[in-house]
Amino acid sequence: MYQRQFQKIQPQTTAHLAQTMTLLNMNLGELNQEINRALNENPALVVKEERRCPTCNYILHEGQICPICTRPRSSAENESIVFISPRGEFVPKNSTSEDEIFTDENMGSEEISLEEYVLRQVVSDLEEKERIIAAYILNQLDEDGFFKEDISEVASYYHVSVSTIEAIKRIIQKADPIGIASASPEEAIKVQLDELRENGEVPETYLEIADRYLHQLLKKQYKEISQELGIPIQEVIGAADYFGKNLNPYPTRAHWGTFRQPAAEENKVYSNPDVIISHLNNDPAQPLLVEVIIPYISFLNINPLYTQAIKEANEETRNELRSDYEKANLFIKCLQQRNNTMQRLLERISRLQKEYILKGEKYIQPLTRAQIAQELKVHESTISRAVSSKSVQLPDGRIIPMSLFFDRSLGIRAEIKEIIAEEKKDDPLSDSEIVKILSKKGFDLARRTVAKYRLMEGILPAHQRRNQKR
DNA sequence: CTATGGCACGGATT
DNA sequence: AATCCGTGCCATAG
Numbered sequence: 001m002y003q004r005q006f007q008k009i010q011p012q013t014t015a016h017l018a019q020t021m022t023l024l025n026m027n028l029g030e031l032n033q034e035i036n037r038a039l040n041e042n043p044a045l046v047v048k049e050e051r052r053c054p055t056c057n058y059i060l061h062e063g064q065i066c067p068i069c070t071r072p073r074s075s076a077e078n079e080s081i082v083f084i085s086p087r088g089e090f091v092p093k094n095s096t097s098e099d100e101i102f103t104d105e106n107m108g109s110e111e112i113s114l115e116e117y118v119l120r121q122v123v124s125d126l127e128e129k130e131r132i133i134a135a136y137i138l139n140q141l142d143e144d145g146f147f148k149e150d151i152s153e154v155a156s157y158y159h160v161s162v163s164t165i166e167a168i169k170r171i172i173q174k175a176d177p178i179g180i181a182s183a184s185p186e187e188a189i190k191v192q193l194d195e196l197r198e199n200g201e202v203p204e205t206y207l208e209i210a211d212r213y214l215h216q217l218l219k220k221q222y223k224e225i226s227q228e229l230g231i232p233i234q235e236v237i238g239a240a241d242y243f244g245k246n247l248n249p250y251p252t253r254a255h256w257g258t259f260r261q262p263a264a265e266e267n268k269v270y271s272n273p274d275v276i277i278s279h280l281n282n283d284p285a286q287p288l289l290v291e292v293i294i295p296y297i298s299f300l301n302i303n304p305l306y307t308q309a310i311k312e313a314n315e316e317t318r319n320e321l322r323s324d325y326e327k328a329n330l331f332i333k334c335l336q337q338r339n340n341t342m343q344r345l346l347e348r349i350s351r352l353q354k355e356y357i358l359k360g361e362k363y364i365q366p367l368t369r370a371q372i373a374q375e376l377k378v379h380e381s382t383i384s385r386a387v388s389s390k391s392v393q394l395p396d397g398r399i400i401p402m403s404l405f406f407d408r409s410l411g412i413r414a415e416i417k418e419i420i421a422e423e424k425k426d427d428p429l430s431d432s433e434i435v436k437i438l439s440k441k442g443f444d445l446a447r448r449t450v451a452k453y454r455l456m457e458g459i460l461p462a463h464q465r466r467n468q469k470r
Numbered sequence: 471c472t473a474t475g476g477c478a479c480g481g482a483t484t
Numbered sequence: 485a486a487t488c489c490g491t492g493c494c495a496t497a498g
Contacts, residue, residue, distance in 0.1 A: 226476090234475075234476095368482095368483070368484090369483075369484065370483075370484085380483085380484065381484070383484090384483090384484050387484095388484090406483095408489090409489085409490090430472080430473060430474090431473070431474070432472090432473075445490075445491090446490070446491050446492080447473095447474095447491090448474090448475090448490075448491055448492070448493095449489090449490055449491070451473090451474060451475070452475095452489090452490080452491095455475090461473075461474060461475090462473075462474090463473075463474090463498075
């Protein structure tokens with residue numbers, strides 16, 4: 001039964017292909033939404049009551065990680081174990097250090113809900129009547145904590161002015177997951193930036209960037225922004241870096257706490273990872289566990305009543321039902337194929353980049369998407385889509401974009417960091433000196449490039465590094 | 471004069 | 485076809 005579904009992956013209709021591509025392009029959050037949408041739209045789709053491991057078909061109990069898949073096979077003892085894991089009551093590996101995370105799943109019954117948590121913070125600032133409105137707003141938040149309703153509608157419903165609602169909303173936005181109840185990620189960012197500005201210095205230009213160029217910033221179009229604003233590009237990159245470290249476009253997904261690891265990565269803030277890599281039982285001696293996370297609701301099935309109904313229906317309704325049935329069928333197949341591709345992709349990545357995963361940036365292997373595509377016998381663009389906008393949680397708890405596995409510069413950047421960390425503090429190395437040292441170590445690159453990497457790592461130019469702390 | 475950053479080009483990657 | 489990235493050249497700051 002199970003095998004038959006997988007064999008069907010080969011013959012691809014255009015519709016199949018197109019939809020698979022779309023699904024592949026999505027990260028966990030988007031996939032979740034998509035599945036919900038499909039469930040609403042198509043009555044032929046239902047959630048399976050019986051939950052099976054998507055990888056090996058073993059029957060799973062509630063919130064369980066598949067015991068078959070996580071049992072290392074003797075032949076694979078040194079290999080990573082890659083499997084698809086449903087997003088149930090999943091306990092993050094680093095639950096010791098990763099404390100408060102406000103995902104929907106984590107809001108167990110003992111803890112108070114996010115709504116209540118926020119409400120408790122704001123009650124003291126609000127009048128009785130306003131509290132009701134605040135509670136209403138909090139109840140209407142979507143899964144990312146955004147409030148997307150039209151404020152004027154709410155206002156007329158409660159017979160108060162729009163500005164009253166806005167005032168309440170503003171108070172809520174300043175509560176602990178700062179930026180909650182915003183209408184969009186952009187707005188959340190602005191609120192957070194505002195808050196930061198009250199506590200300290202935030203350059204004027206940052207505000208402007210946040211205000212108008214956020215979208216481009218996320219797409220890393222630094223050049224364009226710097227041109228339009230007429231400011232140096234490094235300032236834009238600086239802003240990106242600053243935003244990445246201090247702001248969170250999806251305030252409910254995770255807090256940033258006071259400080260994350262100072263060795264922060266790229267400029268984007270990542271939410272729930274699409275892939276979690278950890279050690280079995282958290283024991284570094286054990287093999288690597290690579291979980292490709294899928295939404296728990298993706299245990300989809302064709303509504304059995306449908307099959308029945310099709311047989312009994314008359315000509316006209318039958319065709320209608322058929323089309324739903326086909327769509328549902330297709331959707332499930334596409335999901336399976338997405339999972340299959342992701343799994344195979346991660347199998348390769350985790351094998352090739354094992355050293356990097358375990359020991360850090362220095363050990364990254366040069367790798368291109370084309371190379372993997374060839375090995376897996378899929379089109380390059382497939383890999384591209386599978387990698388883009390996905391994030392991976394490493395055993396040390398860091399969450400990185402999946403594209404980093406394909407970043408050639410990462411290893412060299414680590415090398416540069418190391419060199420600079422070891423330099424004499426009273427005699428900093430200039431970029432060209434670094435080039436010389438690197439070439440001795442076998443890295444061949446231009447002086448100009450070192451400067452760029454240095455900038456990316458947020459390291460100041462040599463003369464400004466003189467006699468600085470750390 | 472040296473070190474660094476901006477801009478723009480071309481080749482690689484997606 | 486579009487985008488990203490390394491590099492060379494030039495301007496400018498130090």
